[in-house]
Amino acid sequence: LMFITILGCALALGSTAENLYSMPGLPLNSLTLTLGLAGGVGGSVTIMVYGYWIEQKDWTTTSSLKLVRLDLGIAYTLTAVLAFGAMLLASEVLLPQGGKIEGQEGLIQMASMLENSLGPAGQWIFLIGFWGAAFSSLLGVMQGVPYLFADLVSCWRDGGKTKFDYVTAEHGPEYRGYLLFLAFVPMVVLIYDKPIWLVVVYAAISSLFLPILTTSLLVMNNRVDWVGKRNRNGGATNIALMLAMGLFLFLVARALTDQLG
Numbered sequence: 365l366m367f368i369t370i371l372g373c374a375l376a377l378g379s380t381a382e383n384l385y386s387m388p389g390l391p392l393n394s395l396t397l398t399l400g401l402a403g404g405v406g407g408s409v410t411i412m413v414y415g416y417w418i419e420q421k422d423w424t425t426t427s428s429l430k431l432v433r434l435d436l437g438i439a440y441t442l443t444a445v446l447a448f449g450a451m452l453l454a455s456e457v458l459l460p461q462g463g464k465i466e467g468q469e470g471l472i473q474m475a476s477m478l479e480n481s482l483g484p485a486g487q488w489i490f491l492i493g494f495w496g497a498a499f500s501s502l503l504g505v506m507q508g509v510p511y512l513f514a515d516l517v518s519c520w521r522d523g524g525k526t527k528f529d530y531v532t533a534e535h536g537p538e539y540r541g542y543l544l545f546l547a548f549v550p551m552v553v554l555i556y557d558k559p560i561w562l563v564v565v566y567a568a569i570s571s572l573f574l575p576i577l578t579t580s581l582l583v584m585n586n587r588v589d590w591v592g593k594r595n596r597n598g599g600a601t602n603i604a605l606m607l608a609m610g611l612f613l614f615l616v617a618r619a620l621t622d623q624l625g
Contacts, residue, residue, distance in 0.1 A: 366500065367442050369493025371449035376482055377456045409573040413508030416515075416530050426595055446497075453490075457481065506546050514538040578609045 414436075418424065423432055457477045471494060479487035514533040518526065533539045582605050584590060585597045597605070 366493045366496035367446050367449075369489050369496065370446060370453065373478060373482070373486060373490050373493070374449045374452040374456065376486065377453070409512075410505060410509060411573070411577060412512060413504070416508060416511045419530060426592075429595070506543060509546065510539040510542040513542040575609055575612055578605050578612075581605055582609075 418428075418432060421431075422428075454474075457474060471491075475487045475491050475494075478490045482489075511530055511533060514536060515528045517538045518524075518528050518533070581597070582602065585595075586602070588596055
């Protein structure tokens with residue numbers, strides 16, 4: 365829903381890749397925004413939740429690897445195209461009309477500009493698409509992240525000797541208690557003037573998990589005695605992981621250099 369509506373609005377406005385050249389980039393000295401962007405677009409600690417969803421789908425054998433790769437490939441491709449469409453939309457709507465997304469008013473401001481360009485239908489299509497993006501994010505986090513907390517408590521109790529049972533965990537106090545925590549405690553940020561900035565800070569901190577994950581995959585998935593010779597990383601996979609690590613470190617180093625300089 366979010367993919368079709370956001371990208372559809374951009375295409376309906378006649379957006380092209382050339383519009384991106386007129387967009388201002390992230391401030392060079394903004395380490396928080398750089399990391400926040402990486403963490404906000406599929407690079408945060410919530411990646412770990414996918415492991416529980418694999419078990420729910422019973423994709424737990426090596427024969428399921430193709431399904432997992434297809435699933436993740438489609439998901440991240442759609443995420444990348446969606447992010448690209450959102451940038452095209454911003455370059456087409458906000459910049460020419462002097463708009464500026466800031467705080468909670470940015471969403472309504474952009475919807476109003478789309479109404480001027482595409483009519484009431486364009487405004488509502490955009491709002492529905494944005495609702496889809498927000499709802500999917502909330503649904504994934506609130507359904508999955510409590511597993512991480514329940515699993516952590518389980519490992520703390522018995523030292524990880526017992527296999528985590530996600531079915532039983534869903535009805536346990538740890539899972540449901542953390543679900544209540546996610547539902548109510550984050551509302552406290554609304555007392556601040558800029559809750560969106562707190563979200564960016566969270567995403568920035570969460571993005572630090574990405575190099576840890578990349579390093580873990582490079583080590584664990586190349587151990588033949590752990591995964592077997594047939595299932596170890598191929599050369600292309602190792603290169604992709606090292607490029608991801610290099611890109612992350614480059615962005616951090618550039619942001620730090622500009623900030624200190």
